[in-house]
Amino acid sequence: MVYLNRGDREHRHLLLCFIILTVWETGSGQVHYSVLEEAKHGTFVGRIAQDLGLELMELVPRLFRVASKDHGDLLEVNLQNGILFVNSRIDREELCGRSAECSIHLEVIVDRPLQVFHVEVEVKDINDNAPVFPQTQKNLFMAESRMLDSRFPLEDASDADIEENALLTYRLSPNEFFSLDVPTNDEQVKPLGLVLRKPLDREQSPELHLLLTATDRGKPELTGSVQLLIKVLDANDNAPAFDKTLYAVKLPENIPNGTLVIKLNASDLDEGSNADIIYSFSSDVSPDIKSKFYIDAINGEIVAIGHIDFEESKTYKLQIEAIDKGSLPLAGHCTVHVQVLDANDNAPELALTSLSLPISENAQPGTVITLINVSDRDSGTNGEVTCSLTPHVPFKLVSTFKNY
16 A cells, blocks of 8 residues: 655645556466376476577576466476476366366566566377276166067266367177167267167067177277176067157256256057056166156156266266166166256355465565466356446556456
């Protein structure tokens, strides 16, 4: 804070109008590097001092330092040679999940005079994750009366990597009864499926054993597999059928527990107990989905029971079964694709990365007081932030760079 002598009343108005201006210099642009995830400790990233135009001998006297929100220990600078190197294990999946872009943003600060540089280190993916199915074995129950071209949905595999390392191809072990139906790119919410190509005969083949394998496109490629045990049943000849095979629902985040998501309706052409239907989630549905949603077994209503958070997950894919009460039950299937809509439920966060307090009473106009980083976890306009100071103070906020 700036104090005024009582004898300087004629200058009071003028001094109160002074503003705090930035006195540091910023680089001509961001410096960009890249590093492979899982690189060993000490791996060379870049000659950061040289690239920023700094002399090695001035790094220590000018208090050269690097700051990174939440990732400060992953990268380090050798002050003797000005080289940026890997300091600790970098796991891209842990750092950025399945995001197509992954970078570590560094803020480099030197004093005397104060300079601030912004360095971006791209973390590149390696094929270090094999495809994984929800189960190692899946049991399927099929009536021998099912018609040819009947489709039986399967849960696809997941791969924690991205791009080519996460693009999967599937193959089914050779057999005479089933082929594999793989959705195209524009049918991503549609699951894999087995398609019946030859009539089943329980008396001849009561059980069938198949192997489903997923292979990624990484180098070297990695694979994962699931055993399919198909038990052939004598059952009623009509399976429940939903109005649609795919339902799309938009759901605001932070809705109260008990909010109706959708009411499903399946019908069965049979009579009596063979037409009575029980609704349930598929056995492949993850515990996370079961903690967020509940389906009424009798009326097919799906309601929200857990906290729906856009920042936690933007979509949910619910695999639903409708099973009749026949002595040899049949099942119909559908997918409910839930899109979560963002709400402005996260306040901006402020972080101080440099602080010069207290302030001398003879501090010159233009003295830097503090550097403030502001972020907001929301998306779109909900994530746009404006900053302001308390009115009638001798300070001013100056933006140094745009939001990432």
